[in-house]
Amino acid sequence: MSLFSTGDGSNSTDREVAEGVYRFGTRRINWYVLEAEAGLTIVDTGLPAHWPQLGDWLDENGYELDDVAAVVLTHADADHVGFARILADRGVPVYSHPDELPLLRRHPQSPPGWLLRNLWRPQFFVYVLEMLRDGIRSVEPVPDPETFADGDILPVPGEPRVILAPGHTPGSCALFVENRDVLLCGDVLATRNIFSGQEGDPQLLGAADEDHDEARTSLARLEGLGSVTLLPGHGNPWRGDVDEALDLAR
Ligand SMILES: [Zn+2]
Structure with missing residues (x-):
């Protein structure tokens, strides 16, 4: 097995992690496609080298690039902004x-x-090393994004609701797709320890948080969302009650 074995499924059945939600990237870093009647929303854009994964998936599923209606960034760390500029x-x-x-x-x-x-x-x-290989040094800025506020229901396919949960970065957000019980949590929570490489329970990012105390305090903002599929920026999907995920992370 290669050091960089991606572990990403090559067909849609492997990629579908919740109803109409598909996982991309590598085993170390995730981004997602949210499929809806109105088109496709990309949640985070990984690293520049992940770009062909999108085109391949669109081809395999009868979509065109024009079906991509929006990109939503949970936060702006370079390993989540990857190919956003190409779409912008x-x-x-x-x-x-x-x-x-x-x-x-x-x-x-x-x-x-x-x-x-x-x-x-x-x-x-x-x-x-993987981030360097996949182009983290050539991530291009997105100078004029659309902005949103806490609580907004975004006018994009899938209509996720924004839950601002700062700490990992100042504007880190989770996105709640209520009618599918899906919580795309960015780096507010992870299920993979990026330092040890261990997959596990929902956890804070720890040393990678810009303000770890604030990240911990922000967890309260996710309370009471009920039973969800938690889809983090790093690690495998986790299914269960959000409050249990928060207890594990604390
Ligand atoms: Zn990250």
Whole structure:
């Protein structure tokens, strides 16, 4: 098995992780396609090298690039902004919380201190190599995204509701697709420890959080959403009651 074995399914059945929600990326980093009558919404855009995965999937499923109606970013770390600019240049609206704009406009940026400090961890080092291979240094900024506010129901296919949960980054959000019991939580929660590479229960990102205390406090904003499929930016889907996920993370 290659060091960089992606572990991503090659057909739609593998990719479908909830009703009309498809998982892309690699085993270390996820982005999603939300399918609805009105078209497709891309939630996060991984790394630049993931771009062909979208085209292949559209082809296999009878879609055109024009069926992509919107991109919604849970936050603007470079490993989640990947190919957003390609779609933005084609006129696809890219949505972001305004508190992410400084980050979104700054790509490519220097690696943050926490990243350098954790390079000695073997599994994290492999993830960093993967990010370099997949173009993290060439992520292009998205200068003029559409912005949204906490509580907004976005006018995009699937109509996710924004739940602002700052801490990992200042404008980190989770997206709740209520009629499918799907919570796309970005890096508000992960089910994979990016430092140890271990898959597991919902957890905070830890040392990768810009403000870890705030990230912990923000978990309260997800309380009471009920039973969901939790789809994080890093790690496998987790199914259960959100309050249980929050207890595990705390
Ligand atoms: Zn991330």
